[in-house]
Amino acid sequence: MVLQALGYVGIETRRVGDWADFATALLGMQAADRHAHGFDLRTDDGAARLFVEAGAADTVSVMGWEVADGGALARLAARLSDAGHPVT
Numbered sequence: 001m002v003l004q005a006l007g008y009v010g011i012e013t014r015r016v017g018d019w020a021d022f023a024t025a026l027l028g029m030q031a032a033d034r035h036a037h038g039f040d041l042r043t044d045d046g047a048a049r050l051f052v053e054a055g056a057a058d059t060v061s062v063m064g065w066e067v068a069d070g071g072a073l074a075r076l077a078a079r080l081s082d083a084g085h086p087v088t
Contacts, residue, residue, distance in 0.1 A: 002076045003065050008048060010062035012055035019052045 013019055016038055023029040029041040032048045040048035053061065067073050077087040 002072050005066040007064035007066045010051040012061040013058050016054050
């Protein structure tokens, strides 16, 4: 399997305060960085695992996946591109 783990998730939301309460009080995440438009949360030694940004929608805006190495990343990028999904 090419994917090893989910690295991070970015959320766009109209309810930033609710996300702060949910992530810290219920999920036990730690606020890693607060900025003008939202905040980042961590659960382990990684810089952040959940990014919450204020926005007009309530949606997942980005996901980052972990792979074994550069070759696995190239194979995954080709597979996504061949399926019509832009890779940047």
